[in-house]
Amino acid sequence: MSLISGLDRFTLCFSSNLLSQEEETKSWKKLIKIAVSGAAGMISNHLLFKLASGEVFGPDQPVALKLLGSERSIQALEGVAMELEDSLFPLLREVNIGIDPYEVFQDVEWALLIGAKPRGPGMERADLLDINGQIFAEQGKALNAVASRNVKVMVVGNPCNTNALICMKNAPDIPAKNFHALTRLDENRAKCQLALKAGVFYDKVSNVTIWGNHSTTQVPDFLNATINGLPVTEIIKDRKWLEEEFTEKVQKRGGVLIQKWGRSSAASTSVSIVDAIRSLITPTPKGDWFSSGVYTTGNPYGIAEDIIFSMACRSKGDGDYELVKDVMIDDFLWNRIKKSEAELLAEKRCVAHLTGEGIAVCDLPGDTMLPGEM
């Protein structure tokens, strides 16, 4: 018996505890198909087991995992699939592996796009944008061709905001609103720092927005954040700490971790992907919000249109979201937001050849980096 299918090496013959159709309609929800790229990578190694366990979509939600790899990773991918199979997750109905996004993305309702080339020594940021951009352009086209018409796409692979924009532009038949770049890890990092400084537990911190790019220009918003329902600025009165130390700590957290660990955050990133998905499929607690990198066109804040920018979102739990209107933006916040916006506009000009918007011109600001690059 095997759950695994894909690449013609495995045949799907799992059936031993498959519920009959009648039982299924009584007690279990309809199977959902979830694609994960970079499935043999470090983040996926944590995430896939959470998806299969029911931790993400719930204890009555059967899942099919469709794992996208490459020639490079196919052996590893088979190993990952075997481990999933050996874990005997009752909700995991099917594991499919493949290297062709047009096969792997067939009918998927969620696409978690994690695979991306890491920036190597001496590689220009423009080169990274181009190499990874090509991956995301191809995957956008594949999603457009074969995925569910309402697929939700979560881009994790860096530079995730611009990769998400490229993916979205190559998938014109899928609503632009369905594309997200993961900035939830940054939000979680910000909450952790505020809780530690205030001497409270993490769950007392809410309304934390990350504005902008998942890079060192990101803006962790302490102005609108609350602790125990009170403005953070009333609890932590050290404004200098908030503007300088806190902000920089969150912006550079990824890089500091790489220096210590020798690799980038994988476990906490997978936790934040779970948080990001759950924020879309469960109603946002009253008065609170969450951060996600989403499409700016029509935003109420005056941020440039047609980029993917992290902003404050609320969801009714139906997979969709709306932008939060009642946020304060002072000069400090606005100046920082403009810097991150300028970086994303520069990244966008750099990938114009991949978004169908003409000839690329790369004039990236030199002083900004991915969180892991400091």
Ligand SMILES: NC(=O)C1=CN([C@@H]2O[C@H](COP(=O)(O)OP(=O)(O)OC[C@H]3O[C@@H](n4cnc5c(N)ncnc54)[C@H](OP(=O)(O)O)[C@@H]3O)[C@@H](O)[C@H]2O)C=CC1
């Ligand atoms: N948004 C966020 O908050 C965060 C984003 N990240 C980003 O997530 C991505 C994945 O991280 P992680 O899982 O730790 O990385 P890994 O290096 O463990 O895995 C990355 C996967 O990317 C795939 N890949 C695609 N193209 C290439 C290529 N040209 N060269 C090498 N590998 C490639 C590989 O899979 P295959 O061969 O199967 O394609 C590989 O397994 C990275 O881009 C990282 O920067 C990390 C932390 C936080």
Ligand SMILES: O=C([O-])CC(=O)C(=O)O
């Ligand atoms: O740059 C990286 O790969 C790591 C990263 O995004 C982060 O830790 O936030």
